Amino acid sequence: MPDFRNLAEKFAAMPSKKKVALLSAVTAAIAAVILSLAWMQRADYQLLYSKLSDEDAGQIIQKLNEMKVPYRATAGGIMVPSDKVYELRLQLASQGLPQGGGVGFELFDKPSFTTTDFVQKLNYKRALQGELQRTIMSIDSIEQCRVHLVIPDDNVFMSGDENKPRGSVLIKLRPGRRLDQNQIQGIVHLVSSSVADLNPKDVSVVNSDGEMLTSPAGDDMILTGNQLEFERGVEKELENRVTSILEPVVGPGKVRAKVSADLDFTKMEKTEEKYDPDGQVVRSEQKDVEKSTSGGSGGVPGVASNLPGKQQAPVTFSQGSTQKSNDTVNYEISKTTSHVVAPTGEIKRLSVVALVDGDYTVSKDGKKQYVPRSDADIKKIEDIVKQTVGYSADRGDDVKVINMPFETAAQEDLSPAPKHNIMPVVVSSSKYVLPLVVVVLVFLFIIRPVMKAVLATPLGRGAQVEISPQALEMQKNLEIEKDPRNKVIGWAKENPNEAASLIRNWIEEK
Numbered sequence: 001m002p003d004f005r006n007l008a009e010k011f012a013a014m015p016s017k018k019k020v021a022l023l024s025a026v027t028a029a030i031a032a033v034i035l036s037l038a039w040m041q042r043a044d045y046q047l048l049y050s051k052l053s054d055e056d057a058g059q060i061i062q063k064l065n066e067m068k069v070p071y072r073a074t075a076g077g078i079m080v081p082s083d084k085v086y087e088l089r090l091q092l093a094s095q096g097l098p099q100g101g102g103v104g105f106e107l108f109d110k111p112s113f114t115t116t117d118f119v120q121k122l123n124y125k126r127a128l129q130g131e132l133q134r135t136i137m138s139i140d141s142i143e144q145c146r147v148h149l150v151i152p153d154d155n156v157f158m159s160g161d162e163n164k165p166r167g168s169v170l171i172k173l174r175p176g177r178r179l180d181q182n183q184i185q186g187i188v189h190l191v192s193s194s195v196a197d198l199n200p201k202d203v204s205v206v207n208s209d210g211e212m213l214t215s216p217a218g219d220d221m222i223l224t225g226n227q228l229e230f231e232r233g234v235e236k237e238l239e240n241r242v243t244s245i246l247e248p249v250v251g252p253g254k255v256r257a258k259v260s261a262d263l264d265f266t267k268m269e270k271t272e273e274k275y276d277p278d279g280q281v282v283r284s285e286q287k288d289v290e291k292s293t294s295g296g297s298g299g300v301p302g303v304a305s306n307l308p309g310k311q312q313a314p315v316t317f318s319q320g321s322t323q324k325s326n327d328t329v330n331y332e333i334s335k336t337t338s339h340v341v342a343p344t345g346e347i348k349r350l351s352v353v354a355l356v357d358g359d360y361t362v363s364k365d366g367k368k369q370y371v372p373r374s375d376a377d378i379k380k381i382e383d384i385v386k387q388t389v390g391y392s393a394d395r396g397d398d399v400k401v402i403n404m405p406f407e408t409a410a411q412e413d414l415s416p417a418p419k420h421n422i423m424p425v426v427v428s429s430s431k432y433v434l435p436l437v438v439v440v441l442v443f444l445f446i447i448r449p450v451m452k453a454v455l456a457t458p459l460g461r462g463a464q465v466e467i468s469p470q471a472l473e474m475q476k477n478l479e480i481e482k483d484p485r486n487k488v489i490g491w492a493k494e495n496p497n498e499a500a501s502l503i504r505n506w507i508e509e510k
Helices: 007-012 016-041 054-066 082-094 117-137 181-194 219-250 375-389 408-414 423-456 469-480 485-494 496-509
Strands: 045-050 077-081 142-150 166-173 203-207 255-264 268-298 316-342 346-356 359-362 368-371 398-403
Touching: 016 423, 045 054, 045 082, 054 077, 054 082, 077 082, 117 142, 117 166, 117 181, 166 181, 181 203, 181 219, 219 255, 219 346, 219 375, 346 375, 375 398, 485 496
Parallel strands: 166 203, 346 398
Antiparallel strands: 045 077, 142 166, 255 346, 268 316, 359 368
């Protein structure tokens, strides 16, 4: 245990250079400890918002100043203390911040009576573009968005095509995200439904790479996109079927299947009427019968035959008969009317290729040797694949099963080992561990050596410097002899180190 009682006395007796060095070392050590403690207690800043527009960044900074929240504005975004990130996001979201760039209908919150009609229409278009931009950016896959609208004024001298509104949308997707045709058409119809008389065919959607996501072809392109997606789904489903049914037989990871499906998306509607002549049914029947018979005697008609005294004329007899018959029968012939709509997406042809790994045996020297499968096994596997995919020879389907070795060992060696992300833990723990390490290092390499040097240096009165036995013997001889100059000079030349120690001892004694 070092003795600190004479520390002040020893420090006072030290040379000025040593005092300055000692004070500098102690000051540096104290400063290092203070800075380490301050670093431990400083606030940990995290990102609040990034990639903000100038308007949003200015409004958010203004709100943070009003709430007296410390912040750091960097090129990457706005940083705030980590314990207030989520609370501030909720508070700013309740106030409509960030707005996502651009302005919305809040542009009209402060009306101005000096605004001209042209400026009013321009502000309305800006507000409508901003609102559409915010709505489209609410889609998870979209990171940034810009909307441009062309809304012409009503003009009786312009034709219908020239007076149509138009719109365009520029989107930037998040890394690893994509939009399918349904989402793209949803954006198109969202914009067209928000602007009066805007046809969906007049809305263009472009990504940040300049690729056109929509086409003037309209519905045909929509169907084509859906057809391709449906075709890929059918192929993927058949591949999964083949893999899942063969892996229990040949082993996991020893099957690779690829399916190419040719689908028929032709729409066909057929209306057909069929009459059955054998299926006659009497619907109605009508019979008309007319029969007439007349006969008898008679004289000459008139007044002369009825006068008295006149001779009657001879009587004549006549016989008449009339008969008429009319039959009408209506028959109902059975009729079949059918309206057939052929299903779309019917498989026209399938091409299936299945790669199957063989067996492996271990030789005496410990190396694996590939053993191909027999033709009978390949034939059985081919039959299984045909039954699985619904093979049809009439369609011209083609199924191939190829037996070849898989380089699974090489793939396993080349596959990277799983990495565990420990950086967040290291960063969070370094906040507390690093200052302690700095304090320990300062004590070991600065404070402790200085204290040891101070305590080990003979600075007090009566302290002696260690002198060799030869120097002590020379000192005694000098005290005896009256004229030691010659011997002293010769001895000092021969023993410079002992001479320096002797002189230093004299100085300390005085």
